Amino acid sequence: MGYEAIIVFVLAGVFLVVLANNISNLISPKSDNKAKRDPYECGVETIGPTWVQFKVGYYLFAILFLIFDIEVAFLVPWAVVFKSMGTVALVEIIIFLVILGLGLVYALKKKALEWE
Numbered sequence: 001m002g003y004e005a006i007i008v009f010v011l012a013g014v015f016l017v018v019l020a021n022n023i024s025n026l027i028s029p030k031s032d033n034k035a036k037r038d039p040y041e042c043g044v045e046t047i048g049p050t051w052v053q054f055k056v057g058y059y060l061f062a063i064l065f066l067i068f069d070i071e072v073a074f075l076v077p078w079a080v081v082f083k084s085m086g087t088v089a090l091v092e093i094i095i096f097l098v099i100l101g102l103g104l105v106y107a108l109k110k111k112a113l114e115w116e
Contacts (some may be wrong), residue, residue, distance in 0.1 A: 060112050071100050 074096070082089050107113055 057112075057116065061115070064107055064112060068100070068104070071096075 075093070078089060078093050078096075082093075
């Protein structure tokens with residue numbers, strides 16, 4: 001009964017995305033040459049193998065950094081409304097920080113933060 005608005009909203013969103021992509025393809029400048037198809041477009045031919053395998057630790061370290069960085073971003077709105085919410089906000093943030101700390105302890109025990 002109330003789904004008509006949602007369906008119209010989704011269809012309008014899909015239509016606008018398709019329309020924007022088509023307009024972009026029509027008016028964007030086209031350039032097709034060998035340098036454009038190179039992996040980095042730097043103009044210098046690569047020396048040696050271009051597919052180098054990196055240690056998984058680098059990715060894990062980066063993901064952990066992003067996770068903890070995003071968690072800090074959640075603390076800013078909490079700090080803004082802390083006075084108005086009172087004790088409820090304090091209890092919620094303590095629970096949040098305990099869960100975050102447990103994740104950090106787990107990462108330390110798995111030696112995910114050691115740089116070798």
